[in-house]
Amino acid sequence: MTRDMNKYLRQGLSGTRFCPGCGHGILMGAILRAVDRLGIAMEDLLFVSGIGCAAWIPSPNIGTDTLHTLHGRALAFATGAKLVNPKLTTIVASGDGDLTSIGGNHLIHSARRNLDVTVICANNLIYGMTGGQTASTTPVGARTSTDPDGNNFRPFDICNLVMASGARYAARFPVTRPNQLIDAIEKALRIEGFTFVEAISPCPTQFGRRNSTAEISELYDSVDSKCISRAEAQAMDEDERLRHFVIGEFEP
Ligand SMILES: Cc1ncc(C[n+]2csc(CCOP(=O)(O)OP(=O)(O)O)c2C)c(N)n1
Ligand SMILES: [Mg+2]
Structure with a gap:
């Protein structure tokens, strides 16, 4: 993190x-x-996490108020916090496993109810902390x-x-692609209601070393080279698309 x-x-x-090379620091x-x-x-x-x-x-x-809660329950706590103090800008920042596996119900219902929060999902494609188990975001074929x-x-899209x-x-x-990521987070924070930013965040320790990308730079290159636009995705068949990350903005 630079001094600014x-x-x-x-x-x-x-x-x-964070481990050396973890993408979560860049996301922070x-x-x-x-x-x-x-x-x-x-x-x-x-x-809230x-x-x-x-x-x-x-x-x-981060030196603001933070709620470090239970696994999968960040959005339940955020709902309570928002009820008590609706004026607070509330950012839920958590993992792919936390938000979409154990916390999947809270995620879809918070979106359905249009809870006024911005959710930032650090998607490292795996359960990092607990030893690299398969997540609901793990790509087909990944070890x-x-x-x-x-x-x-x-995996879930x-x-x-x-x-x-x-x-x-x-x-x-x-x-x-930090500049696009910063722009997306800024836009999400400007929009009232439920907004969501997914950051693909490489995990060298649990994902990279099991998937022939033990070198940190190799893993970063591999993730970046798999990013495609929606137009490129449309020209692919399903199997090929599932081997890529479709990046961009999605609006109603
Ligand atoms: C109720 C409950 N179940 C399981 C766990 C164990 N656990 C802690 S973190 C975690 C997965 C974390 O994965 P993710 O949210 O993707 O975060 P990452 O570590 O990959 O950044 C699990 C299963 C727990 N702490 N509490
Ligand atoms: Mg994870």
């Missing part, structure tokens, strides 16, 4: 808990830069600790899932 974002960090920290920088652009005061901001490596993005790193020969099941549930805005970008 220091003012948003909790005092006394001597570093983050992107979130803070979007907040900075909008000039949101620290006291008007609340971060569940459990997982991604849930460490706000807590303990994990629970699928050493490769995952058989198709989380942006489509939340849009179909009623979200006002969704976007997907990898952390390898």
Whole structure:
């Protein structure tokens, strides 16, 4: 994190808990830069997270109020916080497992009810914290600790899932394209109602080393090279599309 974002960090920290090369640190920088652009005061901001490596993005790193809650229940806590103080800009920042597996119901119903929060999903395609198990976002064929020969099941398209549930805005970008990611987070924060940004965030420790991309730079290149536009996706058959990340903005 460059020094210009220091003012948003909790005092006394001597570093983050992320592994070397974890994309979650880049995402944290992107979130803070979007907040900075909008000039949101620290006291008007609340971060809520569940459990997982991604849930460490706000807590303990960011110096605003943060709720570090139960696995899968970040949106339930955010709902309560929003009821008590609707004026707070409330950002839920958590992992793909946390938000779409154990927390999947809270995600779709928060979108359906148009809860006024911005959800930022750090999608590292795996359960990072607990040892690299298959998640509902793991690509077909990717090896994990629970699928050493490769995952058989198709992953959720989380942006489509939340849009179909009623979200006002969704976007997907990898952390390898930070400017697009910052723009998307800024836009999501400007829109009232339920908004969602999915950041593809490489996990060298649990995903990369099992999928022939042990070098951090190789993993970042691999993720970036799989990013395609919606127009490119339309020209592909389903099997080929599932091997890529369709990036961009999704609006009703
Ligand atoms: C009720 C409950 N079930 C399971 C766990 C174990 N657990 C902690 S984090 C986690 C998965 C985290 O994955 P994700 O949300 O994708 O975050 P990541 O670590 O990958 O960033 C699991 C299964 C838990 N803490 N509580
Ligand atoms: Mg994960």
